[in-house]
Amino acid sequence: MSSTLLHLILSNGLRVNLRHAPYLKRCAAAVRVHAGSHDAPTEYPGLAHFLEHLFFLGTTRFPVADGLMRFVQRQGGQLNASTRERTTEFFFEVPPAAFPDALERLCEMLANPLLTLERQRAEREVIQAEWVAWSGNTEAQRQYALLRSVSAKHPLSGFHAGNRDSLPIDEPAFQQALAAFHQRFYQAGQMTLSLSGPQPLDELEQIAHVFGTLLATGTRIKQTAPPALLDGPLHVPPIDGxxxxxxxxxxxxxxxxxxxxxxxxxxxxxxxxxxxxxxxxxxxxxxxxxxxxxxxxxxxxxxxxxxxxxxxxxxxxxxxxxxxxxxxxxxxxxxxxxxxxxxxxxxxxxxxxxxxxxxxxxxxxxxxxxxxxxxxxxxxxxxxxxxxxxxxxEPLLAATVAEVGASPVPAGLTVSPALPTTRQYAALYLRLQFEDHAEHLRDVLKPLIERASRAAVELQWTRTANTWQLRCTGAPAPVLAVIEQALSQLGEASLAEPGAEPPLIPIRALIRELPHHLLAPAAPGWTALSIGFDEVAQNALNLLLTNLPGNPITLQPPTPPARQWHHHAEASGEAALLMFCPTPDEASGRLLAQLIQGQFYQRLRSELQLGYAVFSAFRQIQGHNGLMFGVQSPNASHEEILAHIRTFLARPAPQLGSAREALAAQLAEPAMANADVAERAWQTHLAGNDGLSLEHLAATTLTRQQADIDSAWERLRSENGWLLLANGPAPESGWR
Structure with missing residues (x-):
C-alpha cells in the first residue's frame, strides 16, 4: 500500500505537498500558516488564536450557513484548526466528491474573512469561555506551569490564549493590528497547502492550482528568532505523584x-x-x-x-x-x-x-x-x-497469517460482510460479560495497546458496568497477532490494583458515563463480531476464539431508556449537560441529525455564546440509535442549558431538501471510513439487526420524505426517552 508524493510551488508563492494514496477512501487538506501566537503583537496576547476563530464565521461568497464548517458537516466529514506558538493550521477530511468544494471554502475563508465588529464581539465571548475552562483545567494549568519554567524573556513563558481583557476589539489600534497580522502572514508565500487522497497526482495538482491561487500572492517572511530558552537553571514545579x-x-x-x-x-x-x-x-x-x-x-x-x-x-x-x-x-x-x-x-x-x-x-x-x-x-x-x-x-511488524485450514465459526461469533477484504482493514469486536466488574482487568492490556499502536493496530479495552469490550482494528495479520496476545494476557491476569484514571473535562466525563445507562443486562458469557478478514485470516481467528472461556450468548434487543436525569459528579466551575434521545428509525435519525447539526451549533454556541463545548450528532451506543446533544458552559446553569435546548427544539421541523441524497451517498461503503463501517456493523449486531446492511440503510434513506422528518422531529420534541446526564442535580420536578 504505497503512496506517491509531489512537491511544487504555485505562481503566487504557495508551497504545495501532494500525496496520492490509492488505498485511501477519503481526501484531506491542511493549510499550515507559518505564524502563530508568538508572532502576534505582544500588547495583544491571543490575537492569533482569535483570528483563527474568526475565519469560521463566513465570507461574502460563503456565509456561515454555507461555509466550510457547515459544508463539511453535511458531507459527513471532519474539520478543525489549531494555533500553535509559531504555526496555525486549518484542516478537513471529506469524501472525494466533496473535496474541491471544501477546498474552495477553506482557501476563500483564509483569503477574505469578514472581520466585522459584531462577529468579533460574539467570538470574543467564545474565546473568553475557552479561557475560563482552560483556567480551571488542572492538566492545562500544569502544562502552563511547566512552560513558565523557561526564561521570562521567552514568549513560551507568557499568556497567549486570549480573553476578554487581552482583545480590546473596540480600540482602533487593535483593529489595525488584527488587519496587519492577517495581511502580513495570511498570504501564499507564508503558507503550505497539503493534499492527500486516492486521486491521481495530476488531479490533485489541478485542484491545488484552481483553489490555491485564491490566496494573495506573497513571499516567505522570516519569523523573528526568539531569545534563549534559559537564563538560568530550570525550576520545574513539583506535583504530588x-x-x-x-x-x-x-x-x-x-x-x-x-x-x-x-x-x-x-x-x-x-x-x-x-x-x-x-x-x-x-x-x-x-x-x-x-x-x-x-x-x-x-x-x-x-x-x-x-x-x-x-x-x-x-x-x-x-x-x-x-x-x-x-x-x-x-x-x-x-x-x-x-x-x-x-x-x-x-x-x-x-x-x-x-x-x-x-x-x-x-x-x-x-x-x-x-x-x-x-x-x-x-x-x-x-x-x-x-x-x-x-x-x-517487534514481531507485530512482521506478522503473517498462519494457514490453519478450515476452522468452523464459533457459536458466539458473527461474521459481517460489510467491509470487502480488499480494503486490508479488519476488525474484531469482543464483548465479555462477567458476574462482577472484574476491575483488576482494567490495565492488563495497557502495554500491549502501546505496542499495537506502533504496528498501526488500534486496540481498545473498555468496561461498562460488568461488561468488558475488546476492539482491535488494522491490517489483518498484525490484528490477529494482537488478538492472540490479548486473549493470552487476559487469561493470565492477576488480581492487581489498577492505577488511577486521568481526570476529564466535565462534558467528556459525561460522554464516558453514558454507555453505563444504556447497557442492556445479559447473562455471563461472550459475543463477538468480525469484519474484513479473508477466508484464511477468518479461519485463524475462528481457531483463536474456539477456546474462549465462558458460554457464547445471544444478546437481547436493547430496551429504549426511560425519561431520566442522572447526576454524575459535581460541577467544578462549569455546568455540563449531555442528552441522548433515542430514534428508532436509523435513516430518519441520521437525516435529522445532519439537518440540525449546524443550526444547533450556530444557535447555542455562536448566538447564545453558552460556551465552546457545544455539539449535536447522531450516535449509536450499546445498540441504541439516538441524537446526542452536549453543552458545557461557564455561565449558564443546567436549567438554563436545558431551556435553551427545549427552545431550539420548539422551532418548526427542518426541511429535508437534498439531504437524503447527500446522506445516502455518504453511506456507500466506498465513501465511508473503514472504522465507521466496522463500528456500524457492531452496533447493528448489538441491536440484533445484523441483516440491516449499509446498502439497505442507504436505500431506506432515499425513501424518506418530509413527513418522516416531521414525525421524527415531533418524537424528539416529545421528550419521551430523554436520557440526561449532568454534573449537577435535576433542576425541576418530573425527572427521576
Missing amino acids: QLDLLFAHEHLPDGADEAIDYLTTWITDTRPGGLPAELRRRNWLEDFSFTALYRFGGQALLHARLKLSPSADAVEAEALLHDWLAFFREVDHSALLLEYQRLQACREAGASALEQARRERPFTALDQQGQAALRVLLADAGVSRHPWQLPEP
Whole structure:
C-alpha cells in the first residue's frame, strides 16, 4: 500500500505537498500558516488564536450557513484548526466528491474573512469561555506551569490564549493590528497547502492550482528568532505523584524533528529491557509520556512525564531516566534503525488521509542528518551504569497469517460482510460479560495497546458496568497477532490494583458515563463480531476464539431508556449537560441529525455564546440509535442549558431538501471510513439487526420524505426517552 508524493510551488508563492494514496477512501487538506501566537503583537496576547476563530464565521461568497464548517458537516466529514506558538493550521477530511468544494471554502475563508465588529464581539465571548475552562483545567494549568519554567524573556513563558481583557476589539489600534497580522502572514508565500487522497497526482495538482491561487500572492517572511530558552537553571514545579523533567535545547541542527520522533519512539517502548519496563518491574510507574512541548528553529523543550505510584522513589526514577539516555547515546543503533524503518512503513500504511495531510514530514527512516541531530540531543547524557537491553525485534511488524485450514465459526461469533477484504482493514469486536466488574482487568492490556499502536493496530479495552469490550482494528495479520496476545494476557491476569484514571473535562466525563445507562443486562458469557478478514485470516481467528472461556450468548434487543436525569459528579466551575434521545428509525435519525447539526451549533454556541463545548450528532451506543446533544458552559446553569435546548427544539421541523441524497451517498461503503463501517456493523449486531446492511440503510434513506422528518422531529420534541446526564442535580420536578 504505497503512496506517491509531489512537491511544487504555485505562481503566487504557495508551497504545495501532494500525496496520492490509492488505498485511501477519503481526501484531506491542511493549510499550515507559518505564524502563530508568538508572532502576534505582544500588547495583544491571543490575537492569533482569535483570528483563527474568526475565519469560521463566513465570507461574502460563503456565509456561515454555507461555509466550510457547515459544508463539511453535511458531507459527513471532519474539520478543525489549531494555533500553535509559531504555526496555525486549518484542516478537513471529506469524501472525494466533496473535496474541491471544501477546498474552495477553506482557501476563500483564509483569503477574505469578514472581520466585522459584531462577529468579533460574539467570538470574543467564545474565546473568553475557552479561557475560563482552560483556567480551571488542572492538566492545562500544569502544562502552563511547566512552560513558565523557561526564561521570562521567552514568549513560551507568557499568556497567549486570549480573553476578554487581552482583545480590546473596540480600540482602533487593535483593529489595525488584527488587519496587519492577517495581511502580513495570511498570504501564499507564508503558507503550505497539503493534499492527500486516492486521486491521481495530476488531479490533485489541478485542484491545488484552481483553489490555491485564491490566496494573495506573497513571499516567505522570516519569523523573528526568539531569545534563549534559559537564563538560568530550570525550576520545574513539583506535583504530588508526578515527576516532570524538562530538557531545553538550543541551536539544534537540521534533522532534529526526525531525531526527536526517533528518540520518543524508543524511550516510550514498553518492552523488557527499556525504561518503562524497568520502572513497572519495580511497581513505580503508572503512566509515562515523552513529548516535545515546543519546537522552533534550533530550539526544543522536551518533557518527560512520569506518573508514579505512592511507593516510587522519585529521585531514583529520575536517575534511571538519565541513565537510560546515556545508554541510548552509546548503544549500537543498527538494529533500532531497521526496526524504526519498519515502524514508519506501518505508520504510513495505517495513516488516514487527514493524518497524512497534516504530517509535516514523510514517514521515512532516520537518515544521516537525523542521526547527527540525535547525537546533539544526547550530547550531555552522562554515563550509563544500569544493565539496559535493546528490545527484541517487534514481531507485530512482521506478522503473517498462519494457514490453519478450515476452522468452523464459533457459536458466539458473527461474521459481517460489510467491509470487502480488499480494503486490508479488519476488525474484531469482543464483548465479555462477567458476574462482577472484574476491575483488576482494567490495565492488563495497557502495554500491549502501546505496542499495537506502533504496528498501526488500534486496540481498545473498555468496561461498562460488568461488561468488558475488546476492539482491535488494522491490517489483518498484525490484528490477529494482537488478538492472540490479548486473549493470552487476559487469561493470565492477576488480581492487581489498577492505577488511577486521568481526570476529564466535565462534558467528556459525561460522554464516558453514558454507555453505563444504556447497557442492556445479559447473562455471563461472550459475543463477538468480525469484519474484513479473508477466508484464511477468518479461519485463524475462528481457531483463536474456539477456546474462549465462558458460554457464547445471544444478546437481547436493547430496551429504549426511560425519561431520566442522572447526576454524575459535581460541577467544578462549569455546568455540563449531555442528552441522548433515542430514534428508532436509523435513516430518519441520521437525516435529522445532519439537518440540525449546524443550526444547533450556530444557535447555542455562536448566538447564545453558552460556551465552546457545544455539539449535536447522531450516535449509536450499546445498540441504541439516538441524537446526542452536549453543552458545557461557564455561565449558564443546567436549567438554563436545558431551556435553551427545549427552545431550539420548539422551532418548526427542518426541511429535508437534498439531504437524503447527500446522506445516502455518504453511506456507500466506498465513501465511508473503514472504522465507521466496522463500528456500524457492531452496533447493528448489538441491536440484533445484523441483516440491516449499509446498502439497505442507504436505500431506506432515499425513501424518506418530509413527513418522516416531521414525525421524527415531533418524537424528539416529545421528550419521551430523554436520557440526561449532568454534573449537577435535576433542576425541576418530573425527572427521576
